[in-house]
Amino acid sequence: MTTFTPATAEDVLATVQWAVADEAPLEILGHGSKRAIGRPVQTGHMLDLSKLGGITLYEPEELVLSARAGTPLAEIEALLAAHGQQLAFEPADYGPLLGGEAERGTIGGVLATNLSGPRRLKAGAARDHILGVHAVSGRGEAFKSGGRVVKNVTGYDLPKAMANSWGTLAVLTDVTFKVLPAAQTEVTLAIRGLLDEHAAAAMALALGSNAEVSSAAHLPYPVVTRLAEGHLGREAATLLRVEGFGPSVAYRIGKLKDLLKDAGPLEEISGEASPALWREIRDCVPFVGSDRPLWRVSMAPADGHRMVMALRMQTAVEAFYDWQGGLIWLSMAHGEPEADLVRAMIRKFGGGHATLMRASEAQRAALPVFESPSPALAALAARLKAEFDPKNILNPGRMAA
Template sequence: IGGVLAANLSGPRRLKAGAARDHILGINVVSGRGEAFKSGGRVVKNVTGYDMSKLMANSWGTLAVFTDVTFKVLPAAETEVTLAIRGLLDDAAAAAMAMALGSSAEVSSAAHLPERIAARVAGGSLGNDAATLLRVEGFGPSVAYRIAALKTLLGKAGPLEEIAGEASRLIWRDVRDCRPFADNSEKPVWRVSMTPGEGHQMVLTLRMQAAVSAFYDWQGGLVWLRMEEGDPEAALLRGLLRKHGGGHATLVRAAPSHRAALPVFEPQPPALAALAARLKQEFDPKNILNPGRMA
């Protein structure tokens, strides 16, 4: 399970990049040498030392096999309400999300589904108009108060709509699972992590050179892209990513020929690649764990 911990522990709480690793308290693993070892413990305050848990959680199973994992868990929210601002373009949506996340409303999730993308989540219940989504969770009176504060703050941004309970959860599940691009095709899909304020700018520049659909999670810090003409445009995308502050572009779906020819993960700088190679040599010198997964 080490291969997908950091990617899939987001769950309903919409944890951002790296947050899943922070919820792993302890691990027991077996390295490629056949050596069993452990790191961390069963409580938040445990012994100091090398933080192997975070290293292993992002290794995609290339360094060791997990035999035991201890997690810190959080209680499910009693109530959740999503405030949807309708009809915003990407730049206005980015500004609205930044304003909401910078407020005292304790927004737990912020995403933007552009026109037509919105209709592909929650069974089409949002309709075709663009939807900028802000989720608030907690006890009922607190949620009501914070939603009212957001309405006051964003009242001039555009038409507002409240979505509560199971309908809200369904929307966020589909956003998390990239439902808008789950169409059984081989059109390339990219998962891009970058500075939130730069995401929509990068997509705008990309659209001038390639046919692409996009939507935004994590206040725009996670951009899901689908290349509509079959070519992943890896060099173009990664070049634009560097020009817009850097980040990581992971090729999630593509035709087998493209996946075999392209680096699926963001290429590492030489110094970091050398460090990763030394770690691989230490933990799995015979390269028996997920060979070819990372490099």
């Protein structure tokens, strides 16, 4: 395999133009931290963006940051933290989950995979914070879209179109994101010992209140024992995060305690323990260190626990709920993805979509890793692909056979 490691946007353009002329498909990656998600890409050449790094613009007062696509996310987060700011959508780090190293993700990969974290219900995902991109299409043409401010435009919103494209439409060379101030205070309220059904009801009650809960999760046994170095103990934990100014957080936590006083035993998690806990939930730490197939399921919150219970009647699974819009992580204990069963259960209990986040290369090659889109969305995706990459040069087969 030939590996190209461009250090400038001009180098990227020249490489893609060569690939188009020779009809030589390219696998696109930054540091490869999410390479094991999606179908295996069959190419003889790799475009490695790890040398295309560096923050090109940061204006804390304007809440805007630009960086080259290969810039490590850890470098960006450290700079923002030093200025009391953050990427509010909390992009996850899936390196360890996929058997790799932590903190290897790049800012270009964040947008290409549309990463988010437990704050998604409130803050959205990467696509909701992107302002502009510079990129090279599969036609071998450099283009830019968006800028440093949010504008309303007609036609395709190209920066958002790059989100969740997994490198199949264009090679990102530079991205501009909106950043936001970090919360002054964060406290997590834990309800202990709830069954999944009762936890779903408690989370719905809390999220529907005026306490402005920014994240909610439910960790059944034995998943709960694998977080916070085991300090959460063995009882199931239903977690509610509240963020903001200190007095406001204290008041809202008090409101939640009053609202949920009959739900079960309550305890507060504060200081560094709270953000550390949510980082572990974000990165799916309970299922790190295993090679079992892993699903990321999104469906209506009221139906999630019912689907999991019905699934457990037919196969052995472990699950926990990161309630950013009804998100469930499923670890398949028997070592088989059982894709037909999982997706049939989702359809039976209200519908949703499932992504196979971890599986062997053979399993990922044989199964639809991503949910099949509706006919209308499939037609739109096909038009976008024909417009941006008509020769199927970029990451061929990554998202669909």
